[in-house]
Every structure is written in C-alpha cells, then in structure tokens.
Amino acid sequence: MPDEKSDNSAPGLRGSVLREARDLGVDNTNFVKEALKWQYNWIGLAGAAAFALLSGSGFPLVLAAGLELIYISLVPQSSRFRRLVRSWQYAEEKRRIEVNLQAMYKEIPPEMQVRYHRLDQLCRSIRENYGKLSATSQMFVKEMEDRLDGLLQGYLRLLHAQHQHLEYLRVTDPNRSQVT
Numbered sequence: 160m161p162d163e164k165s166d167n168s169a170p171g172l173r174g175s176v177l178r179e180a181r182d183l184g185v186d187n188t189n190f191v192k193e194a195l196k197w198q199y200n201w202i203g204l205a206g207a208a209a210f211a212l213l214s215g216s217g218f219p220l221v222l223a224a225g226l227e228l229i230y231i232s233l234v235p236q237s238s239r240f241r242r243l244v245r246s247w248q249y250a251e252e253k254r255r256i257e258v259n260l261q262a263m264y265k266e267i268p269p270e271m272q273v274r275y276h277r278l279d280q281l282c283r284s285i286r287e288n289y290g291k292l293s294a295t296s297q298m299f300v301k302e303m304e305d306r307l308d309g310l311l312q313g314y315l316r317l318l319h320a321q322h323q324h325l326e327y328l329r330v331t332d333p334n335r336s337q338v339t
Contacts, residue, residue: 190235193244200230260312263319271318278314282307 194200207223234240264272285307289300 188241188244188248190241190244191231193247194231194234194240197234200227203230256312260315263315267315267318267322271322275311275315275318279311282311 204223204227207219207226211217211219211223264275267275286304289296289303292300
C-alpha cells in the first residue's frame with residue numbers, strides 16, 4: 160500500500176485530487192465508520208438477525224459476525240467505496256453551502272435581492288447562449304457554468320456583507336464609540 164504522503168505530493172491528476180481533498184478536510188474521513196453506517200450493511204445485519212430469530216438458532220448471527228469482520232476489513236479499503244463516501248461528503252457540503260446562501264439571500268433587503276435576481280437572469284441568458292453552441296464546444300460549457308455559479312455566489316456574499324456593514328453603521332452610535 161503506498162504511503163499517503165507520497166500520494167499527496169504525487170504529480171498529475173491523482174496528486175491534485177488528493178491535495179484538494181486534504182485542503183477540504185475530506186481526507187480525515189473514517190471509512191470504517193462510514194462502512195458500518197452504510198444502509199446495506201444494516202440491511203444485511205437485520206436480515207441475519209431476522210433469519211436467526213425465525214430459525215431459532217444462533218448460527219446465522221455467528222455467520223453474520225464473521226461476514227461483518229470480512230466486510231469491515233475489505234470494504235473501507237476499496238477505492239470505489241472511498242469515492243462513494245467522498246461523493247456523499249461533497250453532496251452534503253454542497254447542500255450546506257446552498258442552505259447558507261439561501262439564508263443570506265433572505266437576510267438582504269428587497270432592493271439587493273432585485274440586484275441579485277438581475278445578475279441571475281443575466282447568467283441564465285449566458286447559459287442559454289452556451290447551450291446553442293456546437294457539440295465540440297459543449298465541453299467548455301461545464302467549466303463556464305461553474306464560473307457563473309461562483310460569480311453568483313460571490314456576488315450574493317458581497318451583497319450580504321454590504322448589508323451587514325450598512326446595518327452595523329445604522330445601529331452604531333458614533334458618539335459612544337469615541338475613545339477618550
């Protein structure tokens with residue numbers, strides 16, 4: 160098994176993916192814990208318990224315990240399972256960011272929401288124009304869509320920061336904050 164430090168400093172695509180995972184904190188995942196929590200593991204254990212209950216014998220439980228040990232020793236080491244867990248984490252992080260952005264949108268005043276909505280409409284029209292490109296140009300569209308999403312997110316964060324600063328200035332008494 161290769162050393163993880165050599166994986167993180169590896170050149171090429173694998174090295175860059177591993178560095179990105181390390182930067183995001185995804186590489187600290189306990190894959191054994193994730194394998195134990197996986198729904199298919201629980202289904203198998205519940206099936207073995209039900210079979211043991213129906214048969215009136217403890218043998219299915221012993222068999223299930225042995226299979227569980229094999230499962231725990233093999234599945235967390237599988238690169239496919241690790242990719243699956245990372246995809247779950249990525250999806251969860253994406254959901255958290257989306258919830259955070261929606262909360263920011265709701266906090267900003269209506270005139271700022273209108274400004275954001277205009278930029279969103281502009282991005283939609285850009286996406287529609289990219290959709291009309293030839294099939295060979297479509298490979299660049301995904302990258303551009305990611306950039307447009309980043310632009311929208313950044314703009315919303317800037318609008319939210321502006322709103323927070325204006326709100327802070329509105330509620331702050333300049334006479335009370337003088338240092339004597």
